Amino acid sequence: MDTTLLRVNGKRLRASLEQMAGIGATPGGGVQRLALSDEDQKARDLLVSWLRDLDLGVTIDEMGSIFGRRPGRDDSLPPVMMGSHVDSQPKGGRFDGILGVMGALEVMRTLHEHQVRTERPIVIVDWTNEEGSRFAPAMVASGVWAGALERDWAYGRTDLNGKKQGEELERIGYKGKAPAKKWPVHAYYEYHIEQGPLLERQGKTIGAPKGILCLHWYDVYLTGEANQVGPTPMEGRHDALVAAAEMVLAVNRLPARMGGNMVATVGEVQCYPNSRNIIPDRAHFTVDIRSWDDEHALKAWELAKKDFQEIAARQGTPMRLEETWRVAHAPFNEKLVQRVLETAGQLGCSSLHMVSGAGHDASYLNQVCPTAMIFVPSIGGRSHVEVENTSWEDCEAGANVLLHCVLTSAGER
């Protein structure tokens, strides 16, 4: 058949997204499907059943990533890979990650129903724990697969309740046997919502990021001295939370002080014993620094550390710093980025060449194979929130761009 006329089934894509949105649905209209939770397990089971319905060869690797392989005419050629993640943030949205997996599934269904044969095999993937919210860091399974992170280190990462990532993989039945180890991939496409406001503001349907900012994650642990809040004078206190609060403000000021293009955020704080009438004797918070310029982000951290040392000394709250995770900025394969733009044009969609501020498994894939992403607009530029939304028309448009990018790559010798 003339595959240029091929289109995905938008209604079927919507139905799959809606069914997935029911797994871990939150009262505010979002989803909570934390990595390796019972909800993640249910979403995985459903995905695997859908992959089996298409007769795909299903493999689970040691990090729990799920692969579904469709043979090519020349099955010895490296495959084209497409996918994203099914896990979510706490009180996350119904599109982040899952759109890229359901979009890829819709591409597979479309090829299956029209009995399209491609030269190269095609693989759909769901990467384990992209979010890094329950177990830091993010993108851990694609990082292990790409050879950038150690499997056993990843297994040992714990959540706030002390549960280990490796044990939780086992508990939900997704600690697979296949080595979490890269194999040759001809091209990797990740379809995703933009998670920012640019496409909507500029009235464009498809975004083709030229790459992803670097992501640097840090953990700060402070020790103070607990005491009864009433009788203890304000002078001479060693309040771990007050020290943390000053440090949070220092992080917020970093981008303005540094200049250039960067963002810096504290998103998670714990305070102990967390009682209104005890001076906190322990505090922990996270720092997230992102920039297109890795060196700039590193310099920002040096500046932050100096501030932290001064604050900790003044407050009398000894500090421990952990440089938890760094992934370099990812400049995508220019040929594939152009292909996304051209394919959008051929399908009658407006498009924008841009940068991704959000992290994606594509960062690690980009280190080992030609990689590009396809973005569709986030309504109001909102993401990692329950109101995260994208129109069904845009979901369908992005899936059609994915379909045709994949067809082109899978047709290459």
Ligand code: GLV
């Ligand atoms: C991934 O969700 C990120 O933090 O950008």
Ligand code: MN
């Ligand atoms: Mn995502």
Ligand code: MN
């Ligand atoms: Mn996310």
